[in-house]
Amino acid sequence: MKVTVLGAAKEVGRSGFLVDAGHKKILMDYGVLLKRDREPAFPLHVKPKEIDAVILTHAHLDHSGFVPSLFLSDIIGLQALGTPPTFDLSYLLIEDMIKISGFYLPFEYLDVMNMKNHSRELAYREPYLLDGIQINLFESGHVLGGATITVSHENKTIFYTGDINTRGSKLLRPADLNVGEIDLMIIESTYSQSDQTPREQSEHDLLSFANQIIEDGGTVFIPAFSVERAQEIACVLQAHKFPHRVVMDGMALKANEIMLRHPSFLRDPDTFKDAITRAEWIKGWNRRKKVVNEPCVIISPAGMLVGGSAVHYLQELSKSDKNGIALVSYQGEGTPGRMLLEKGVSSFQGKLTKCHAAVRQFEFSGHNSRAELFEILNTVKGSPEVLTVHGDGKACTDFAREIQEKYGFKAHAPEAGETVQV
Numbered sequence: 001m002k003v004t005v006l007g008a009a010k011e012v013g014r015s016g017f018l019v020d021a022g023h024k025k026i027l028m029d030y031g032v033l034l035k036r037d038r039e040p041a042f043p044l045h046v047k048p049k050e051i052d053a054v055i056l057t058h059a060h061l062d063h064s065g066f067v068p069s070l071f072l073s074d075i076i077g078l079q080a081l082g083t084p085p086t087f088d089l090s091y092l093l094i095e096d097m098i099k100i101s102g103f104y105l106p107f108e109y110l111d112v113m114n115m116k117n118h119s120r121e122l123a124y125r126e127p128y129l130l131d132g133i134q135i136n137l138f139e140s141g142h143v144l145g146g147a148t149i150t151v152s153h154e155n156k157t158i159f160y161t162g163d164i165n166t167r168g169s170k171l172l173r174p175a176d177l178n179v180g181e182i183d184l185m186i187i188e189s190t191y192s193q194s195d196q197t198p199r200e201q202s203e204h205d206l207l208s209f210a211n212q213i214i215e216d217g218g219t220v221f222i223p224a225f226s227v228e229r230a231q232e233i234a235c236v237l238q239a240h241k242f243p244h245r246v247v248m249d250g251m252a253l254k255a256n257e258i259m260l261r262h263p264s265f266l267r268d269p270d271t272f273k274d275a276i277t278r279a280e281w282i283k284g285w286n287r288r289k290k291v292v293n294e295p296c297v298i299i300s301p302a303g304m305l306v307g308g309s310a311v312h313y314l315q316e317l318s319k320s321d322k323n324g325i326a327l328v329s330y331q332g333e334g335t336p337g338r339m340l341l342e343k344g345v346s347s348f349q350g351k352l353t354k355c356h357a358a359v360r361q362f363e364f365s366g367h368n369s370r371a372e373l374f375e376i377l378n379t380v381k382g383s384p385e386v387l388t389v390h391g392d393g394k395a396c397t398d399f400a401r402e403i404q405e406k407y408g409f410k411a412h413a414p415e416a417g418e419t420v421q422v
């Protein structure tokens, strides 16, 4: 087999890998790179008619967002493979991207419909055979329905981690690393060179921040990505028996509905159901305007404050120093979230106003920490060649060097367009 890197070389975004087994070609992920106020970037082009299957690791747009471009109306024979939640959440995010993108995208709703018609749902550890090639999905712990992939052919196996979390979360079980002997490993490198705050510490800090603000008469706003992070925060509050009201809004509500339909993919379906159904789901502007004056926690996308009802909540809650804003995800450069964090200002339609609310950031990553990435290498069976991807340049190249030194595996950070023989 051969693997060609189509996008995620020394960067995060637009993941895509083409596996060529001679008689069949299989894509693993095909995502977009969305940058604020800039045209989206796509992975290298492949001819859809030459591809036999595209496997999705998970629903995030940097892994799934370009898949509809393969499903032009006249395509036959190409299949999309993934878990049921991955498909449901991908459609939600892709359709939203089409709706709000101010830039040209080389596909439309019709192509998403066509992708739906060609999709085939797989369970974890349910081998799928494509003309002698065996495909397996394993739980990745990163987002609901998320998977790692193995592709095996003629006694060789490729293992692609996608985005991975081996410690699990309140929402999800840890990644399943029992994938058998492998010959090539494509591993994410997001946090390979940086440390993260331990999870228990982040939970404790967020809880005491939120309690303090509400006890002092304020309201807490938690901008959160609609898929996974919003629900994870609701579950954290529930698990710690948070004594105040929790409110959810925006596209997180649609993600809630999807997740409630797939309880078997959750670590603890009962806690999830309690957390989500006990929260108030905001329906309409009447409640949205009133709730900013009530003692509660409001969870709403967008996680970096770029749009959605988050803009309204930021504007309203910025007005008083009694309120608090808790950022629970990475804030990309040039986003309103980063401006709020670094300069204490909120931006709306180009106008900057001072934010009077207390602003704090808490780390709740869905990725492995540095130590956990090495833990994967400790448990791996075989002596695979390793490709380090999905991190900034240094994260990928330094990680590869460390793997080579520590384990003696051949390892490097590949360039886009590079092909590796397995």
Ligand SMILES: [Zn+2]
Binding pocket: 058, 060, 142, 143, 163
């Ligand atoms: Zn992801």
